[in-house]
Amino acid sequence: MKRLNSQLQEDGAPMELILLIRTLLAGCKEISFRVGQGALAGVLGSTLSENVQGETQKKLDVISNQILKDILSESGYVKAISSEEEDDVVACNPDGKYLVSFDPLDGSSNTDINSLIGTIFSITHAPQWMDADDPSAFLQPGTQSVAAGYVLYGPSAMLALTTGKGTHLYTLDKTHGGFLLTTPNIMISEQTSEYSINASNQRHWEAPIQEYVSDLIAGTDGPREKDFNMRSVAAMVGDIHRVLSRGGIFMYPYDKRDPNKPGKLRLLYEANPMAFLVEQAGGLADTGAGRIMEVMPTEIHQRVPVLIGSKKEVETCLSYYKK
Numbered sequence: 272m273k274r275l276n277s278q279l280q281e282d283g284a285p286m287e288l289i290l291l292i293r294t295l296l297a298g299c300k301e302i303s304f305r306v307g308q309g310a311l312a313g314v315l316g317s318t319l320s321e322n323v324q325g326e327t328q329k330k331l332d333v334i335s336n337q338i339l340k341d342i343l344s345e346s347g348y349v350k351a352i353s354s355e356e357e358d359d360v361v362a363c364n365p366d367g368k369y370l371v372s373f374d375p376l377d378g379s380s381n382t383d384i385n386s387l388i389g390t391i392f393s394i395t396h397a398p399q400w401m402d403a404d405d406p407s408a409f410l411q412p413g414t415q416s417v418a419a420g421y422v423l424y425g426p427s428a429m430l431a432l433t434t435g436k437g438t439h440l441y442t443l444d445k446t447h448g449g450f451l452l453t454t455p456n457i458m459i460s461e462q463t464s465e466y467s468i469n470a471s472n473q474r475h476w477e478a479p480i481q482e483y484v485s486d487l488i489a490g491t492d493g494p495r496e497k498d499f500n501m502r503s504v505a506a507m508v509g510d511i512h513r514v515l516s517r518g519g520i521f522m523y524p525y526d527k528r529d530p531n532k533p534g535k536l537r538l539l540y541e542a543n544p545m546a547f548l549v550e551q552a553g554g555l556a557d558t559g560a561g562r563i564m565e566v567m568p569t570e571i572h573q574r575v576p577v578l579i580g581s582k583k584e585v586e587t588c589l590s591y592y593k594k
C-alpha cells in the first residue's frame with residue numbers, strides 16, 4: 272500500500288510542504304491517541320474558559336490546539352498560525368515559508384458522546400514582506416491554498432488531503448504509525464438523494480433555502496419527484512467525510528439571526544479547506560452568492576454560509592437563489 276510520502280511526491284508537492292504536512296500529521300496522531308483515551312485520560316468535559324467565538328471550550332480543544340501550536344511553531348516551516356482557539360494569529364518562525372490555519376477539534380460537542388470529531392487545516396504561502404504577527408497575511412482567498420485536509424477521529428483515523436492534484440483518503444495504520452493511501456482520487460457522485468442541515472434553524476433561513484429544503488422534504492409528492500433522506504453527524508468534519516465517501520449536500524446556510532454572523536462556519540479553517548477537498552473531488556462549494564474559495568477574507572475568524580457537496584445537487588440548490 273502506498274504511503275503518504277510517495278503520494279505527495281507523485282503529486283509534485285515541494286519537499287518543504289511535504290515535511291510540513293508530515294509534521295502537522297504527527298500532531299494529529301497525538302490528538303488521535305488522546306481522543307482515543309477518552310474519559311480514561313480525564314480530558315473530556317468543559318473548562319470554564321470560552322474561546323473567541325463565545326462557545327464553551329472542551330478540554331480536548333485546548334489540548335489539541337496546544338499540540339498543533341507547539342509542533343508547528345517548532346518546525347521552522349511555519350511563519351504564523353491562525354486557529355479557532357486563538358483570538359489572534361500566533362507568530363512562529365519569521366523566515367517560515369507557510370501559514371497554517373486550523374480548527375484543532377471540529378465538532379467538539381461530539382466529544383461528550385464519543386462521536387465523530389476531527390482536525391481541519393489549510394496551508395498557504397506566507398507573504399515574505401509581512402511580519403509574522405500580521406493577521407492580514409491570512410487574508411487570502413481559498414484559491415491561494417497549497418494544501419488542505421482533515422483528520423477524522425472515528426472508529427479508524429482517516430486523513431483526507433489535497434495539494435491540488437485530486438483528493439486522496441488515507442487510513443492511519445496504528446501498527447506502524449503511518450497514513451496509508453486507501454482511496455486515491457476520490458470522486459463525489461454528481462447526483463444524490465441525501466442532504467444534511469440543522470433543521471432547528473429553519474425559521475432563520477432565507478427564502479431560497481426554505482423553498483429548496485421544503486422541496487426535498489416533499490419528495491415524490493413535490494417538484495423534485497424523488498424521495499430524499501436526511502443525515503447529520505452534527506460535526507462538519509463528519510458530514511463532509513460522508514459527502515466525500517458517498518455523495519450528498521451539506522448546508523449551513525445564511526442565517527438572519529445576527530448580521531455579524533452570516534453563517535456559523537469559519538472561512539479560513541472550515542469552509543475553505545472543505546471546499547478545496549470537495550472541488551478536487553468533483554463537487555461544488557458555494558455560499559449561495561459565489562464560490563467559497565473566491566471569498567476574500569476580511570478577518571481571520573470570518574464566518575460564511577456553506578452549501579457543499581454533489582455537483583448537480585448543489586447546482587439545483589443554487590438555482591433557487593436565482594428564481
Ligand code: FDP
Binds near residue numbers: 507
Ligand atoms: P461544534 O460547534 O460542535 O464544534 O463549527 C463547529 C461545528 O461544530 C461544526 O462542526 C458543525 O457542523 C456545527 O458547528 C454544528 O453547529 P450547530 O449545532 O449549531 O448546528
